[in-house]
Amino acid sequence: MNIGTMIGMLMQGFVISLEVFGLTLVGAVPLGVVVALGRLSKFAPLRFLTKIYISIMRGTPLMLQMFAVFFMPYYVFGIETGAGFKFTACIIAFIINYAAYFAEIYRSGIQSMPRGQYEAAQVLGYSPTQTFFRIILPQVIKRILPAMGNEIITLIKDTSLAFSVGVAEMFTSSKALVASQRTMVPFMIAAAIYWITCLLIEFGISRAEKKLGYYHD
């Protein structure tokens, strides 16, 4: 098998990896805001629950969480799920896992904002919602970009864990190719693709940092 064919097959898997990556971001970035606000809530039971949630999500393996989500409908609720549920379970697990990490990053950003910004907004009559979305959040985004970059780069590599519940992403394809073709080349190609993707993410993050670099506080 020539390298071109291998790359073609790996790219098919890579499309699935990107789907896992993209859907996780689309779900976890906003869900993280909700979790962070819960974690910062004045209502103690909610604060406690989100704290436990974050602790479990960070304290247990993502692979185990994927299996838990995959098997839960059958073992807990007695619902039969089709083969297509593999992918759904994988995405759900990724989203709830990454939302916990994002939430802690958001919290660090929100708590780093000086009280004066809230007071200035309050004096000017902004509602709490307006204060959060117009004054606090835009500044928080700038502050948390480097930490988010870390997490997003980890995510693209973590998509290979989807292999464990049988989602045929790029790592699955490369492993199959290595076994059938008796060569390390597919792994090297896969590694190159992951790395190039990370370079693109790094580029995107630094562009965003430059764009928000028009001010400092």
Add this chain to the structure above:
Amino acid sequence: MTNPQTPAVSVLHARKSFGNKVVLDDVSLNIMPGEVLSMIGPSGAGKSTMLRCMTLLDRYDSAQFSYGDLSVCDNGQDGRAIYSRDAEREARMRFGIVFQHYNLFPHYTVLKNITDAPIVVQKRDRTEVEAEAMELLRQLDLLEHANKVPCELSGGQQQRVADEATSALDPKLTADMQRLIRVLASEGMAVGIVTHEMGFAKLVSDRIAFLFDGEIAEEGPAEQVIDDPQDPRTRRFLSQAED
């Protein structure tokens, strides 16, 4: 319109404690329309707490407190202040506040720092608000900086945007601030200032209140309080402030 005889801001018998510490102990203060009042006194005397409560950043434990004819809080049967949320909201439309630290929004331009709240909160017309803001910036000699963000301005310029008047300003800027405060007052606005600059307080104020340990130890015309203080605590404070 407010009757010129009604104080623009009136606080009667204000009390406030943080835990066991009494910060304000029966303080009464009012500012008439067009009047400039400065509060001076040592750190911890209660000046800032007084101003924070007057600007609704904090609440009195008990007080009768009103903006013109709008009552913001009054005491209930148990003697504790009861605030009306509607009155608080309405009162916030009636005053502006300038912080010791600039507290500009760093991600907004100078112009947007001034116009965002009137447009977003008070739902006023953008064109009109921006025209007013440009006029204000012209008065402050900051017109050319309208589209810069705060970090591109010098400290003094930031402070002028924030409309604050005190020590970080050089003498020329202090004179500018003094003129601006007088202009605002001549338009009928009541101005309350907390400052540690005695010279500035004397120049800009009509009246000065000297706070000490949560009480008003002395209050009177600016020149008299600074040049001929009656209360021994004021004398001691002023002689130390000169050093």
